[in-house]
Amino acid sequence: MSLNVDRAGSAFTFKGGMLPMTVMELISADPERIREQLAGKLSQSPAFFQHTPVVLSVEKLDEPHLALERICAVCRAHKLLPVAVRGGADPVKQSAWALGLGWFPPQEERTRALESVAPSAPAEAPQPTPEIQGAVGSRIHRGTVRSGQQVSAPDGDLVVLGAVNAGAEVLAGGNVHVYGALRGRALAGIRGDREASIFCHELHGELLSLAGNYKRLEDIDPQLLGKAVQVRLNDDQLTITPLV
Amino acid sequence: MAKIIVVTSGKGGVGKTTSAAAIATGLALRGNKTVVIDFDVGLRNLDLIMGCERRVVYDLINVIQGEAGLNQAMIRDKRVDNLHILPASQTRDKDALSAEGVEKVLDALSKDFDYVICDSPAGIERGAQLAMYHADEAVVVTNPEVSSVRDSDRILGLLSSKSRRAEQNLDPVKEHLLITRYDPERVSDGDMLNLEDIQEILAINLIGLIPESEAVLRASNQGVPVTHDMKSDAGQAYTDTVSRLLGEDVPLRFHEYQKKGLLSRMFGGGRR
Ligand SMILES: Nc1ncnc2c1ncn2[C@@H]1O[C@H](COP(=O)(O)OP(=O)(O)OP(=O)(O)O)[C@@H](O)[C@H]1O
Numbered sequence: 001m002s003l004n005v006d007r008a009g010s011a012f013t014f015k016g017g018m019l020p021m022t023v024m025e026l027i028s029a030d031p032e033r034i035r036e037q038l039a040g041k042l043s044q045s046p047a048f049f050q051h052t053p054v055v056l057s058v059e060k061l062d063e064p065h066l067a068l069e070r071i072c073a074v075c076r077a078h079k080l081l082p083v084a085v086r087g088g089a090d091p092v093k094q095s096a097w098a099l100g101l102g103w104f105p106p107q108e109e110r111t112r113a114l115e116s117v118a119p120s121a122p123a124e125a126p127q128p129t130p131e132i133q134g135a136v137g138s139r140i141h142r143g144t145v146r147s148g149q150q151v152s153a154p155d156g157d158l159v160v161l162g163a164v165n166a167g168a169e170v171l172a173g174g175n176v177h178v179y180g181a182l183r184g185r186a187l188a189g190i191r192g193d194r195e196a197s198i199f200c201h202e203l204h205g206e207l208l209s210l211a212g213n214y215k216r217l218e219d220i221d222p223q224l225l226g227k228a229v230q231v232r233l234n235d236d237q238l239t240i241t242p243l244v
Numbered sequence: 245m246a247k248i249i250v251v252t253s254g255k256g257g258v259g260k261t262t263s264a265a266a267i268a269t270g271l272a273l274r275g276n277k278t279v280v281i282d283f284d285v286g287l288r289n290l291d292l293i294m295g296c297e298r299r300v301v302y303d304l305i306n307v308i309q310g311e312a313g314l315n316q317a318m319i320r321d322k323r324v325d326n327l328h329i330l331p332a333s334q335t336r337d338k339d340a341l342s343a344e345g346v347e348k349v350l351d352a353l354s355k356d357f358d359y360v361i362c363d364s365p366a367g368i369e370r371g372a373q374l375a376m377y378h379a380d381e382a383v384v385v386t387n388p389e390v391s392s393v394r395d396s397d398r399i400l401g402l403l404s405s406k407s408r409r410a411e412q413n414l415d416p417v418k419e420h421l422l423i424t425r426y427d428p429e430r431v432s433d434g435d436m437l438n439l440e441d442i443q444e445i446l447a448i449n450l451i452g453l454i455p456e457s458e459a460v461l462r463a464s465n466q467g468v469p470v471t472h473d474m475k476s477d478a479g480q481a482y483t484d485t486v487s488r489l490l491g492e493d494v495p496l497r498f499h500e501y502q503k504k505g506l507l508s509r510m511f512g513g514g515r516r
């Protein structure tokens with residue numbers, strides 16, 4: 001979740017939102033090796049490197065001190081904008097703050113804090129890769145998506161032939177279609193596609209999110225609960241319309 | 245080769261041990277050579293419900309650590325010929341349960357028995373995962389309440405990803421829903437989830453429904469699995485469940501609320 005600034009009316013308003021964000025998972029802490037690999041990537045897919053915001057994840061690294069400033073400089077030189085750091089020990093957090101970057105706790109801890117029962121290992125955690133994916137990667141999931149499970153199609157539509165139960169999460173870069181009851185969380189357009197929709201046969205969703213804008217179960221008009229609906233985005237507002 | 249059946253639930257106290265004992269007893273009464281294993285290391289109580297707590301010498305951990313043979317540790321049931329109990333340790337640390345050890349024990353038992361019933365500890369952690377890992381079938385014990393259904397759903401997710409059958413891409417674990425402590429009156433009052441709602445959410449085959457029953461408490465205090473009490477509703481319901489596990493088509497009972505007539509309401513008192 002991040003905080004957006006809206007400049008209309010009062011000086012600002014805070015809004016909750018979920019922005020699609022590329023995570024750059026560091027496997028090496030050596031700025032030189034990062035530079036080499038980035039240079040290679042830049043020549044392959046220059047479209048991706050347009051001051052793209054990235055979160056530097058240092059969870060896989062086992063080093064209390066990092067050359068964070070140099071790593072950031074290397075990123076910026078390749079038109080990537082580090083906005084935050086995820087994971088690492090206290091010194092890493094301190095130097096992130098000193099560089100004006102945000103700091104997120106490691107993903108493990110965060111999921112544990114968010115859910116009473118943490119998924120021990122989400123079978124298919126969404127891993128936005130730094131490459132632009134040209135192809136449309138749609139996915140069909142047969143059967144019920146159960147509490148603690150996560151199914152994603154980061155590069156296309158996700159079709160679930162079954163229910164999405166409470167405590168489960170489905171994500172798609174494109175549309176999410178649930179041919180059953182939607183009781184868990186559904187996130188469509190996770191990379192910012194504002195045209196994406198969520199369709200379901202029976203709406204009970206804990207959370208609906210389109211391109212980072214969301215509605216919780218308690219924000220949903222009770223009249224619509226249990227209905228077959230389409231959820232789409234209208235001026236940053238999720239609109240839910242019954243399917244006839 | 246034995247069929248390995250895990251009795252599991254996620255949530256604690258829903259009736260796993262009661263069900264494991266009752267189902268194992270029922271299978272043995274039908275002539276199947278059956279062993280029931282307590283995986284709840286540190287909190288063993290299968291032996292209490294089976295009424296053999298005074299005869300425990302060795303346990304599952306002793307066998308795994310090579311301190312006793314299987315035949316030394318297994319206890320023969322006093323009432324039913326084909327039935328054996330492999331108790332859990334009360335004193336050992338639950339980390340003594342190793343994946344390799346469990347595999348060795350189950351492999352050995354598989355050769356001699358028709359059914360191996362594994363009584364899982366509560367939770368979704370290591371102990372529960374070890375108990376379910378080798379299962380061919382799973383009996384998912386669920387009470388008619390939201391938190392129990394949610395936990396059963398979670399366990400079903402783990403069965404489809406963390407079991408041996410899932411990991412080795414074999415046919416999936418055969419999943420059965422066993423609803424226990426069902427109180428039709430409270431269901432009809434809306435205090436508890438009804439049968440249809442539970443089935444709709446969990447979307448697996450219903451193998452049985454056990455009513456809330458005083459016979460269960462009586463049975464566990466006496467150390468006689470409730471399956472032996474064929475006069476009781478719970479005893480009959482577990483017997484039906486066993487028949488269905490054996491592939492028979494038995495109609496469901498004890499799920500409908502018989503509204504009491506005016507007279508019995510006036511003279512028979514209210515709720516149990
Ligand atoms: N059908 C029933 N009617 C009434 N009481 C029941 C019924 N089934 C189980 N109980 C009672 O519920 C309690 C818990 O049962 P049991 O020990 O079988 O649950 P469990 O799932 O094995 O618990 P744990 O998670 O602690 O291992 C016991 O007191 C038992 O007598």
Ligand SMILES: [Mg+2]
Nearest residue numbers: 260261284364
């Ligand atoms: Mg138990």
